[in-house]
Structures are given as C-alpha cells and as structure tokens.
Amino acid sequence: MQVSNPNNVKIYNLSSGKSLPEWISDRRKRALQNKDPDLRHRVELIQGFDMPTVSNSIQMSRDGQYLFASGVYKPRIRCFDTAQLSMKFERCFDTECVRFLSLNDDYSKLVFLQNDRSVEFHAQYGRYYRIRIPKYGRDMSYHHSSCDLHFVGTSSEIYRFNLELGQFLNPLQTDATEINCCQFNPVHELFACGTHEGKVICFDPRTRTKAGELDCAIQLSNVETEMLPSVTCLKFKDGLQMAVGTATGHVLLYDIRSNRPTLVKDHMYGLPIRAVEWHSQDLVLSLDKKILKIWNRNSGQAFTSIQGEHDLNDLCVVPESGLFFMATEAPKMLAYFVPSMGPAPRWCSFLDNITEELEENPEQTVYDDYKFVTRNELESLGLTHLVGSNLLRAFMHGFFMDMRLYHRAKAIVEPFAFERYRKQKVREKIEQQRGNRVLVPKLPKINRDLAEKLHERQLDEKVKKGKKRAAANLLEDSRFAAIFDNPEYQIDPQSEEYLLLNPVMAKMDRERKKKKDQAEMLREQFREVGEDGGSHDDEADDDDDDGTSSDEEDNRILKNDMQKQFQVIRKRREEEREQEDEDGDEDVAARGKSGDKPRQDGAAQPKFFEMKEGMEWNADWRKNKLKAKEKKMALSQRLQRMGERAAEAVRMAPGGSRQMTFKMRGKGKKGRDRVQERIDHIQERKKVTRSARDIERTFKKPNRSFF
Numbered sequence: 001m002q003v004s005n006p007n008n009v010k011i012y013n014l015s016s017g018k019s020l021p022e023w024i025s026d027r028r029k030r031a032l033q034n035k036d037p038d039l040r041h042r043v044e045l046i047q048g049f050d051m052p053t054v055s056n057s058i059q060m061s062r063d064g065q066y067l068f069a070s071g072v073y074k075p076r077i078r079c080f081d082t083a084q085l086s087m088k089f090e091r092c093f094d095t096e097c098v099r100f101l102s103l104n105d106d107y108s109k110l111v112f113l114q115n116d117r118s119v120e121f122h123a124q125y126g127r128y129y130r131i132r133i134p135k136y137g138r139d140m141s142y143h144h145s146s147c148d149l150h151f152v153g154t155s156s157e158i159y160r161f162n163l164e165l166g167q168f169l170n171p172l173q174t175d176a177t178e179i180n181c182c183q184f185n186p187v188h189e190l191f192a193c194g195t196h197e198g199k200v201i202c203f204d205p206r207t208r209t210k211a212g213e214l215d216c217a218i219q220l221s222n223v224e225t226e227m228l229p230s231v232t233c234l235k236f237k238d239g240l241q242m243a244v245g246t247a248t249g250h251v252l253l254y255d256i257r258s259n260r261p262t263l264v265k266d267h268m269y270g271l272p273i274r275a276v277e278w279h280s281q282d283l284v285l286s287l288d289k290k291i292l293k294i295w296n297r298n299s300g301q302a303f304t305s306i307q308g309e310h311d312l313n314d315l316c317v318v319p320e321s322g323l324f325f326m327a328t329e330a331p332k333m334l335a336y337f338v339p340s341m342g343p344a345p346r347w348c349s350f351l352d353n354i355t356e357e358l359e360e361n362p363e364q365t366v367y368d369d370y371k372f373v374t375r376n377e378l379e380s381l382g383l384t385h386l387v388g389s390n391l392l393r394a395f396m397h398g399f400f401m402d403m404r405l406y407h408r409a410k411a412i413v414e415p416f417a418f419e420r421y422r423k424q425k426v427r428e429k430i431e432q433q434r435g436n437r438v439l440v441p442k443l444p445k446i447n448r449d450l451a452e453k454l455h456e457r458q459l460d461e462k463v464k465k466g467k468k469r470a471a472a473n474l475l476e477d478s479r480f481a482a483i484f485d486n487p488e489y490q491i492d493p494q495s496e497e498y499l500l501l502n503p504v505m506a507k508m509d510r511e512r513k514k515k516k517d518q519a520e521m522l523r524e525q526f527r528e529v530g531e532d533g534g535s536h537d538d539e540a541d542d543d544d545d546d547g548t549s550s551d552e553e554d555n556r557i558l559k560n561d562m563q564k565q566f567q568v569i570r571k572r573r574e575e576e577r578e579q580e581d582e583d584g585d586e587d588v589a590a591r592g593k594s595g596d597k598p599r600q601d602g603a604a605q606p607k608f609f610e611m612k613e614g615m616e617w618n619a620d621w622r623k624n625k626l627k628a629k630e631k632k633m634a635l636s637q638r639l640q641r642m643g644e645r646a647a648e649a650v651r652m653a654p655g656g657s658r659q660m661t662f663k664m665r666g667k668g669k670k671g672r673d674r675v676q677e678r679i680d681h682i683q684e685r686k687k688v689t690r691s692a693r694d695i696e697r698t699f700k701k702p703n704r705s706f707f
Contacts, residue, residue, distance in 0.1 A: 002016035006304050006305060006306075007302060007303065007304045007305070009303065009304040009338065009340055010338070010339060010340070010355075011304065011306060011336055011337075011338050012336065012337045012338075012339075012351070012354075012355060013334070013335075013336055014045045014335040014336065014337055014351075015045075015049070015332055015333065015334045015335050015336075045085065045335050045348060045351075046067070046080050046082075046085050046086065046087075046335070047085060047086040047087070048086065048087050049080065049332075049333055049335065050331045050332045050333055051069065051071030051072070051076075051078070051331050051333065052071070052072070052073055052074070052076075052331060053071065053072050053073045053331060054071050054072050054073075054313075054328075054329050054330070054331075055069055055070070055071035055313065055314075055327035055328060055330075055331075055333050056070050056071050056072070056096070056097065056098075056313055056314065056327060057069070057070050057097070057099065057100065057313065057314040057327055058070075058314050058315075058316045058325050058326070058327045058333065059100070059101075059102070059316055060316055060318060061102050061105060061106055061107065062102065062104075062105045063105040063106060064082070064318070064319065064345070064347075065081065065082055065083060065106065065347075066079055066080065066081060066082065066088070066102075066106060066107050067079070067080040067082060067316075067325070068080075068100065068102065068107070068110075069327065069333060070097040070100055070112075071327070072096055074092050074093075075092060075093040075094070075095060075096045075097060075114075076090055076091060076092045076093065077090070077091050077093070077097060077100065077110075077112065078090045079107050082345070082347040082348070083347060085347070085348070088107070089107075091122070091126065091127075093112065093114060093120070094114075094116075095114045095115055095116040095118065096114065096115050097112050097113070097114055097115075098113045098114060098115050098137060098138065098139075099112075099113045099137075099138075099139055099140055100112045100113065101140060101141075101142055103142060103163075107124070108123065108124040109121075109122070109123065109124075110122040111140070111142075111149065113137045113139075113140050113151065115136070117132050117133050117134075117135065117136055117137065118130055118131070118132050118133075119131050119132070119133060119137075119140075119151070119161075131161070133151050133153070133159050133161075134155070134157075134159065135153045135154050135155035135157075135159075136153050136154045137151045137152065137153040138152060138153045138154070138178075138179070138180055138181070139151075139152050139153075139179075139180065139181045139182050140152070140182070141182045141183050141184050141191070142184070143184055143189065143191070143205055145189060145205070146162070146205065147162055147163045147164045148160050148161070148162055148163075148169065148205070149161045149162075149163060150172075150182060150191065152179035152180070152181070152182045152193055153178070153179065154178050155178070155179070156173065156174050156175065156176050156177060156178075156179070157171040157172065157173060157174070158171055158172035158173075158174065158179065158182070158193065158203075159171050160172070170208075172203055172208060174193070174195065174201055174210075176195035176196060176197055176199065176201070177195075177196055177197070178195065178196040179193050179194065179195055179196070180194050180195070180196060180230060180231060180232055180233075181193065181194045181231065181232065181233050181234055182194070182234075183234055183235065183236060184205075185236045185239060186236060186238075187236075187238060187239035188239055189205055190202055190203075190204065190205075190211065190256075191203040191204075191205050192234060192236075192242070194230070194231025194232070194233070194234050194244065195230065195231060196228070196230045196231075197217065197228070197230065198215065198216045198217030198220075198228060198229045198230050198231060198246065199213055199214065199215050199216065199217070199231070200213070200214040200216060200231060200234065200242075200244060200254075201213050202214075202256075212256075214244075214254065214256075214259055215259070216229065216231060216244055216246060216252055216261075217229045217230075219252060219260065219261055219264065220246065220248060220250055220264075223248060223250070223266075225248045225270065227247055227248060228247070229246040229247060229248045229250065230246065230247045231244055231245070231246060231247075232245050232246060232247050232272045232273050232274065233245040233273055233274060233275055233276055234276070235276045235277060235278060237278040240255050240256055240257065241253065241254070241255060241256075241278075242254045242255075242256055243276045243278065243284060243286075244261075244276075245272075245273025245274070245275075245276045245286060246272070246273060247272040247273075248270065248272075249266060249267040249268070249269050249270050249271050249272070249273060249288060250264055250265065250266050250267070250273070251264070251265040251267070251273060251276060251284065251286045252264050252265075253265075253284070253297060263297065263298075263300050264300075265284075265286065265293075265295060265300050267286065267288055267291070267293060269288055269290055269291065271288040271289055271290060272288060272289075273286055273287065273288055274287050274288055274289065274312065274313065274314065274315075275287040275314055275315040277315055277317045277324075278297075279294075279317065279341060279342075280319075280320055280342070281341060281342065282296060282297050282298060283295065283296060283297065283303055283341065284296075284297045285315060285317060285324070287312055287314075287315045287326070288312070289311040289312050289313070289329075290307065290308075290311070290312070291305055291306065291307045291308075291312075292305065292306045292307075292308075292312065292315065292326065293305045294306075294338075294341075304338070306336060308326065308328055308334060309330070310328045310329045310330040311328065311329040312326050312327070312328055312329075313326075313327040313328060313329065314326065314327040315327075318345050320342060321341075321342045321343060321344060321345045322337055322338040322339055322340065322341035322342040322343065322344070323335070323336070323337050323342075323344060323345055323348070323351070324336055337351050337355070339352070339355050370400045370401065370402060370403060371400070371401055371402070371403050371406040372395065372398055372399070372400055373398055373399055373401060373406070374397060374398040375397075375398065375399075377398075378392075378398075378399065380413065381406075381409045381410065381413055382409070382412075382413060383401075383409055386401075387399070391405065443455070444484035444485070446483075446484050446485065446486070446487055446489065446490055447483055447484055447489065447490060447491055449491075450483075450484075450491060451484055
C-alpha cells in the first residue's frame with residue numbers, strides 16, 4: 001500500500017502495486033505472492049476491481065452496498081458487492097455506455113444511456129426493455145415523484161420518458177444549442193441543466209416551466225481563454241448550494257438565491273472539469289483528466305491533491321467517509337483512503353486498523369541535505385566538541401549533521417581526497433574504454449592454482465551455469481578475499497586434511513593434465529624453431545580440452561583416487577613410525593632438496609615448431625607411446641597392467657574391427673572349498689555303500705518242493 005503526504009495530509013493508495021491476471025491458477029497465484037514482496041504486501045480492497053481496457057464511469061447505490069462501474073472493451077457493466085468485497089455480476093452491451101442510473105436503492109432496476117441513442121432498462125435478472133431517443137444523449141436524471149426520466153444531449157430539447165405509462169412526454173424547450181449535464185435537487189426537486197453556452201437553466205417539474213437561469217460565462221469574462229466556458233458538470237449539496245464545473249477548468253459555487261458565485265476555484269490546468277462532489281467536512285472534490293483537487297468550500301484553500309498516472313474519467317465518493325474511487329483510462333480503477341477526511345466505511349473498517357499500525361511504526365526518513373556520522377567518524381573529523389550543540393542531532397548510534405559542514409570538515413582533514421577521487425574517476429573511465437579489449441586475468445600469488453582452476457571453470461562453456469556462478473562469486477566476493485591475500489590460508493596439497501577432504505581436486509587436475517598432454521604431443525613430434533634455426537624443448541601453449549568424461553567414468557576414477565589417497569596416507573604414517581625408530585643422524589633436509597631453478601628469460605617470444613626427423617604426424621601418438629612402453633615391460637608387469645585396465649574391454653583394432661578382451665571370473669577360496677567338500681563327500685559315500693551282490697547273498701532261496 002503506497003502512502004503519500006502532499007500538504008501534510010496522508011493519502012493511502014489502495015490500488016497501488018502489481019495485479020495478478022485472472023486466468024492463472026490459484027497455485028500459481030500463491031507462488032507469485034510468495035516470490036514477489038510487492039504482491040505479498042499489497043492491500044486488495046475489492047477483488048477484481050478493474051476493467052479489461054478502460055473504465056468510463058463509477059457510482060455507488062443509495063444503500064451503499066453495491067458499487068457499479070462501466071467500461072470497455074467489450075462494453076460492459078460490473079457490479080461489486082461491498083459485503084463480499086468481490087464482483088457480484090457482469091453484463092455486456094452492444095455499444096458503449098455513456099451514463100447509467102440506479103432507479104432504486106439496490107441493483108434490481110438499472111437504466112443505461114448508450115452512445116447510439118439507445119436506452120436499456122435492466123431488471124435483476126438482466127435486460128428488460130430497450131428504447132431510442134431522437135438525439136444523442138449525454139446525461140440523464142430521474143424524477144422519483146413522477147417517474148419521469150429526463151434525457152439531455154445534442155439538442156435544445158429535454159426529452160421526458162414516463163416509466164409508469166411507458167411512453168414519451170412533451171419535451172422541455174430551451175434556447176441552448178446543446179445541453180451537457182442535468183440533475184434534480186434532492187430537497188425540492190428543482191431540475192437544473194448546464195448548456196454549451198455556459199448557462200444553468202432551472203425548471204419546475206410541477207409546472208414544467210423555466211424557474212430561473214444563471215449565466216456562468218459572464219462571471220468568467222475576465223479569464224483569458226480561447227474556448228467557451230460551457231458547463232460540463234453540476235452537483236447540488238442541499239436545497240440551496242450548487243457547484244458548477246466549466247470547460248475552462250473553473251469550479252463555481254453558487255447559492256441559487258443569487259446570480260453571483262460565492263467562490264470561483266481555478267484548477268490552473270485549463271482542462272474541462274469532469275466531476276464535482278461535496279464532502280461533509282466543508283470540502284469540495286473537483287476532477288479533471290489530470291488531477292483531483294480537494295479544497296475548502298468557504299475559503300478555496302487547497303486541502304490536498306491526487307495526480308494519477310493515467311487520465312481520470314469519473315469520481316465516486318463514499319458518503320460520510322474518507323474513501324473514494326476514480327475511473328481512469330487504464331484497466332485498474334483507483335481507490336484512495338484519506339483518514340483526515342473521515343473514517344472508513346463499515347464494510348471495510350479494517351482500513352482504520354491498518355492506518356493506525358502504519359502510524360505507530362513510521363518509517364525512518366534520511367534527508368539528502370544531512371549526513372549521518374558515527375562517533376568514530378566524528379572523532380576522525382575532529383568535531384567531537386560539537387556534541388550537545390544544535391549543529392549535531394543525536395540519532396540512534398550516531399548524529400545527523402549538515403552536509404555542508406561535513407564536506408568542509410572533510411576537506412580540512414583530508415586535503416587530497418578530491419585528488420584521489422579524480423584519479424579514481426579517470427581510472428574508471430580508462431577501464432570503461434578498455435571494456436572491449438581482451439583482458440588477461442591477473443592471478444594472485446597465494447593459492448594461485450586454486451584461482452587458476454576457478455577461472456578456467458568460469459570460462460569453460462561446458463560447465464553448468466550454477467558452477468560458473470559459484471566460481472565467479474568465490475573470485476569476486478570480498479568475503480573470500482583473504483583466501484588469496486593472507487598467506488595463512490595457503491593450501492598444502494600434501495597435508496592429510498587436503499587428501500581426505502578434497503579428493504575431488506584430482507578431477508580438476510586431470511582436466512589440466514589433458515591440456516598439458518597436448519603440449520607433450522608437440523614436444524614428441526615437433527621441435528621448436530628459434531631465430532637461429534635451432535630447436536628447443538619448451539612447452540607449447542595449451543589448447544582447449546577435447547571433452548569431458550561421462551558421469552560413470554568420473555565416479556569410477558574418483559573412487560580409485562580416494563583409495564590411492566588412503567594408501568598414500570597409510571604409507572606415510574608407516575614411514576613416520578620407521579623414521580622415529582631409526583637414528584636421526586641422516587640429513588633429512590637433503591631429501592627435500594629442490595631441483596634446478598627454472599630459467600628466467602625476458603618477455604615471452606612467439607614459438608615455432610617443425611616435425612622431427614623420422615617422425616610422421618599421428619593423432620594417436622599417446623596410444624603408440626604406451627604400446628611401445630608395454631613392449632619393454634616384463635611379462636608380469638604387462639599382466640598386472642592389463643588387470644588394472646580390465647574396464648577397457650572393447651578396443652578399436654586396425655581396419656575398423658573391434659577387439660574384446662575379458663578375464664574369466666575365478667572360483668576363489670570359497671569355490672575351491674566347495675569342490676573339495678564335494679570330492680570328500682563322494683569318497684565317503686564310496687566307503688559306506690555296499691554292492692547289490694552282497695545284499696543278494698543274504699537272501700534265502702525259496703523251497704520249490706513245497707509246491
């Protein structure tokens with residue numbers, strides 16, 4: 001909810017903030033509200049209080065329960081129920097609605113004046129009847145006592161249609177060319193209409209004769225304007241007071257007993273007044289397409305004003321409250337609440353609680369012409385003796401001081417601050433001009449390898465965006481600057497913590513090793529050609545990596561690396577134990593003797609390579625090199641190496657064929673034990689079993705003589 005304070009009057013804009021489209025799902029709406037703080041903190045007074053394109057007019061029913069609004073496109077009318085704070089119904093028309101009226105206290109009887117001379121009567125269920133008037137209409141008003149509906153427009157006649165008889169009556173005659181607006185007085189039912197010539201003509205509906213005439217154009221004769229001050233709107237407050245708005249941007253307040261206005265208010269924009277409303281606290285609200293002005297009806301002094309982002313079309317004030325609505329040349333209709341004009345209506349009484357909470361917790365305001373300084377900054381400026389004077393205002397943990405005094409003290413304490421500022425701006429300008437050049441990254445001296453790896457990951461196109469962002473944050477974030485500045489944060493790759501907690505670094509080392517292999521290929525098959533025609537064995541520039549391994553291969557290699565690291569740690573601990581047992585006479589420092597220092601040459605020169613004698617270009621030079629090494633190995637070493645590379649089962653053979661190597665799975669100790677048990681079991685069964693002949697011998701032969 002946006003809060004403004006023009007003329008020291010707080011105005012709460014209840015329509016500010018983003019709006020959600022109607023066609024998205026409720027789940028999507030909740031997700032957007034949780035994601036966007038503007039949507040989460042907004043106050044939606046009436047749900048769906050908008051139009052598809054433009055809202056033309058807005059009114060409230062006499063019972064204060066329903067709010068009507070018309071707009072385009074497609075031409076329609078929307079009714080909002082204040083008890084439910086949502087839309088009750090919506091009806092569309094064939095043509096655009098110019099004006100509409102509620103004939104009773106609620107929405108059950110409505111009449112719409114359209115821009116094609118047609119008039120539609122609507123009942124509670126929908127359209128009831130449709131008629132046409134002779135001329136194009138601009139406004140209409142209803143006389144409750146006689147059930148006469150009066151129409152004014154591009155004609156000198158005022159058309160009357162009786163709703164009880166259902167027929168047109170004799171029109172009222174005027175001497176005007178066109179009539180722009182009309183209204184019945186709510187007390188004595190005097191009918192007043194404003195003409196194009198700048199006059200207000202009044203009729204007595206009982207006798208249907210002219211009761212009087214006010215010439216507003218004469219009162220504005222001293223105003224320099226090119227257009228005619230025609231009457232564009234008028235509004236009665238009670239039986240005697242009337243407000244008239246003109247096309248020149250003036251509002252005239254009249255007592256109908258006098259032909260001279262009691263007050264003339266100029267909007268100072270020269271735009272036609274579109275709506276005028278009276279307020280109970282001696283205030284008048286006048287609206288043109290640029291601004292809404294609220295001013296005192298007795299003195300004309302400005303109370304406050306509201307200027308919208310889009311053109312304003314109509315105004316509706318909720319009686320006896322500080323809430324009002326405006327129709328605009330935009331889909332969203334505006335709702336404003338001014339607590340100083342009155343309380344919130346009963347159907348939105350929660351607005352009072354919201355405004356009270358906002359007043360109890362006001363936002364702290366920091367002014368541009370004051371500088372906030374802490375006590376330490378005050379001591380550095382040498383202004384501690386000003387504490388307690390009117391030059392310093394205590395606030396929270398510091399003080400507010402005048403910006404001019406701060407700059408003067410700063411110039412005395414730091415006389416070369418401006419020179420540093422100028423050099424910084426010059427440096428920024430030069431760096432901005434160098435933005436299109438190829439910049440060589442400057443790597444820090446501390447943890448140089450880590451910075452180089454992060455920089456390579458940031459530049460690699462095959463790395464995911466999340467990893468790139470993490471690498472960039474680690475290099476650029478000031479919170480991690482000590483990693484590359486403080487020597488205490490130097491990473492020791494030989495420490496146990498590094499080997500145990502960072503085995504993944506080996507993966508990055510392999511990627512760098514692949515790039516170095518390309519330089520090794522140049523050294524194997526080429527030799528560098530210098531200026532003197534000689535050859536050198538320096539390393540060549542690294543090329544881009546050909547690709548990355550799959551996830552399965554990375555996991556397998558990572559597992560092997562971790563196992564190797566544990567073996568290294570275990571072996572190192574055993575060596576330390578042996579070293580403790582041995583005598584300490586040996587020179588341990590001699591073991592860590594470093595090699596020759598690299599040759600320090602001058603600036604790097606371009607290098608050229610040529611093919612060595614007896615060498616032919618071969619892209620598979622690394623495989624050939626490994627095969628040559630295997631031929632020189634012993635048979636046991638070759639078998640052990642083949643076991644380590646068992647995963648590489650399928651190989652490409654010359655001629656496009658494939659060669660598959662595999663190793664039969666051994667039975668192992670359990671398998672051998674199982675075979676031995678089976679053999680023992682068979683032998684044991686042989687010892688226990690008897691032959692069938694022995695069994696036959698035990699049987700007695702039968703006595704055949706018995707038979």
